[in-house]
Amino acid sequence: MALLDLATRWARSTHSIVGVAHLDHGWRPESGEDREFVAQEACARGVPFFSARADLATHSEADARAARFRFFARVAKSFGANATLLAHTADDQAETVLMRLARGAGIRGVGAMRTETTIDVDGTALRILRPLLGTTRRELRRYLDQHLIPTRHDSTNDDPRWRRNRVRNELVPLLEEIAPGATSAIARFADIAADHADLIDTLARSLLDNVGMTSRTNETTFRRRPFCAAAATSQRAALHLLAGDLGAVDITMERIDAARAAIVEGSEDSEIEWPGGLTVRIGDDCVALLRRGEG
Numbered sequence: 001m002a003l004l005d006l007a008t009r010w011a012r013s014t015h016s017i018v019g020v021a022h023l024d025h026g027w028r029p030e031s032g033e034d035r036e037f038v039a040q041e042a043c044a045r046g047v048p049f050f051s052a053r054a055d056l057a058t059h060s061e062a063d064a065r066a067a068r069f070r071f072f073a074r075v076a077k078s079f080g081a082n083a084t085l086l087a088h089t090a091d092d093q094a095e096t097v098l099m100r101l102a103r104g105a106g107i108r109g110v111g112a113m114r115t116e117t118t119i120d121v122d123g124t125a126l127r128i129l130r131p132l133l134g135t136t137r138r139e140l141r142r143y144l145d146q147h148l149i150p151t152r153h154d155s156t157n158d159d160p161r162w163r164r165n166r167v168r169n170e171l172v173p174l175l176e177e178i179a180p181g182a183t184s185a186i187a188r189f190a191d192i193a194a195d196h197a198d199l200i201d202t203l204a205r206s207l208l209d210n211v212g213m214t215s216r217t218n219e220t221t222f223r224r225r226p227f228c229a230a231a232a233t234s235q236r237a238a239l240h241l242l243a244g245d246l247g248a249v250d251i252t253m254e255r256i257d258a259a260r261a262a263i264v265e266g267s268e269d270s271e272i273e274w275p276g277g278l279t280v281r282i283g284d285d286c287v288a289l290l291r292r293g294e295g
Helices: 002-014 031-044 061-079 090-102 137-146 163-178 182-209 224-228 232-245 253-265
Strands: 020-024 049-053 116-121 124-129 214-216 219-223 270-274 278-282 286-291
Touching: 002 137, 020 031, 020 061, 031 049, 049 061, 061 116, 061 124, 090 163, 090 182, 163 182, 182 232, 219 224, 224 232, 224 253, 224 286, 232 253, 253 270, 253 278
Parallel strands: 020 049
Antiparallel strands: 116 124, 214 219, 219 286, 270 278, 278 286
């Protein structure tokens, strides 16, 4: 609601056009009322309202996220929008960083969300802006109260079965009690980590250019010896980039390091299994990343 109000104020001052996209996952009995609430608020501000209901087989956060982005991409295309605004806050950023640290993410993972990014959604480029990423939830609540803007509470945010809710409702408050301002500090750390990750990725791309990398649909190979001569940081980043290119986007640094150690220190004719149906096959002077059952 804060994003809606701020976006419509900006649109009026710049003679721009904004629209509202709302996807109803249908997970809560009151979700239909949420849709009507958002529709009325959009109408009151004179902005177009687009809605749909998701048909998800399970209550999977990953499936729900994918469904949202597919919906956003369709709306953005039909509306002719050049960007999609999301209302993620500094609190959301801090929660994401903590969750990724807990599962062993590297510098790229803890870089978490960006204020601007473009993702591919079924072949459609979706440009995403997060203008509130540096603002805390407390600051937004204060803004809502000052401007008498109504809100609705999503009861799923109280369900302790979801890991993010436990981080949000238990871990983050404890950190704030121990170190006031921890939320904003962690969000700033994510920005710094993202900048460092960009630099490391540049070094990793340079390494991949120097190891004779070749790629086919389900296999990527490179020479082992020049890879082993590079710095460990570049090696890790290069393997992470290759994993992402082959579809293992959520691979942990523990898996990356296991493969790196096998390449640098292990004997030839060994294999490391990765999630996403990938295998790292190590030869005398050749390393191959391939999908299981391929090659």
